[in-house]
Amino acid sequence: MALKLYSYWRSSASYRVRIALNIKGLDYTLQPVHLVKDGGQQHSDNYADLNPANLVPTLVDDDEDVILNQSLAICEYLDEKYPNLPQLLPEHALDRARVRTVAMDIACDVQPLANLRVLNYLASEYGVDQGGKATWAKHWINKCFATVEKRLQNTAADYCFGFTLSLADVCLMPQVYNAHRFGVDMSQFPTIQRIAENLAELEAFKRAAPENQPDAE
Numbered sequence: 001m002a003l004k005l006y007s008y009w010r011s012s013a014s015y016r017v018r019i020a021l022n023i024k025g026l027d028y029t030l031q032p033v034h035l036v037k038d039g040g041q042q043h044s045d046n047y048a049d050l051n052p053a054n055l056v057p058t059l060v061d062d063d064e065d066v067i068l069n070q071s072l073a074i075c076e077y078l079d080e081k082y083p084n085l086p087q088l089l090p091e092h093a094l095d096r097a098r099v100r101t102v103a104m105d106i107a108c109d110v111q112p113l114a115n116l117r118v119l120n121y122l123a124s125e126y127g128v129d130q131g132g133k134a135t136w137a138k139h140w141i142n143k144c145f146a147t148v149e150k151r152l153q154n155t156a157a158d159y160c161f162g163f164t165l166s167l168a169d170v171c172l173m174p175q176v177y178n179a180h181r182f183g184v185d186m187s188q189f190p191t192i193q194r195i196a197e198n199l200a201e202l203e204a205f206k207r208a209a210p211e212n213q214p215d216a217e
């Protein structure tokens with residue numbers, strides 16, 4: 001097994017994949033890609049060969065000679081390649097769809113709106129200052145979490161879907177991290193807050209946390 005993850009410590013998408021790898025108990029080598037230094041190391045020619053979008057994460061599976069981008073695609077690849085390890089998606093089609101719905105609420109509808117390149121564009125093209133960028137991010141996180149909170153009221157126990165970890169939890173925790181970073185009042189979302197507190201106690205999530213990465217600042 002030879003897995004290498006190109007990651008940035010504060011990237012939500014990278015954080016998701018780190019959690020997924022840890023839940024499955026897979027060994028991997030972490031290769032930091034700094035999104036700010038040197039004009040952004042993700043823009044280097046060498047990295048662009050791995051990820052033409054110039055984004056993180058990238059997973060390289062040397063055993064299969066595979067290079068993968070996009071965090072949700074990577075997580076599903078790991079689920080399918082290692083079916084005997086803890087699964088991130090349930091067995092039944094309807095349950096899988098429900099888990100994917102929450103995961104995509106976060107990974108598709110909100111997180112991209114407040115990632116580094118969007119915030120940088122707001123600053124460079126529209127003169128938005130740090131306070132304005134935080135207000136932008138809080139607005140979209142609040143809208144997303146209002147939706148997710150309602151969904152989880154019908155499904156949550158310890159985790160997003162009962163007592164079994166899923167791709168929804170993998171996506172939720174990094175977005176809660178972002179919410180705290182941008183000053184979102186989490187008391188508005190008691191179900192999400194309770195789940196996040198439970199997840200924070202798990203070793204797989206602790207090891208994946210941004211502050212515990214070798215490139216953390």
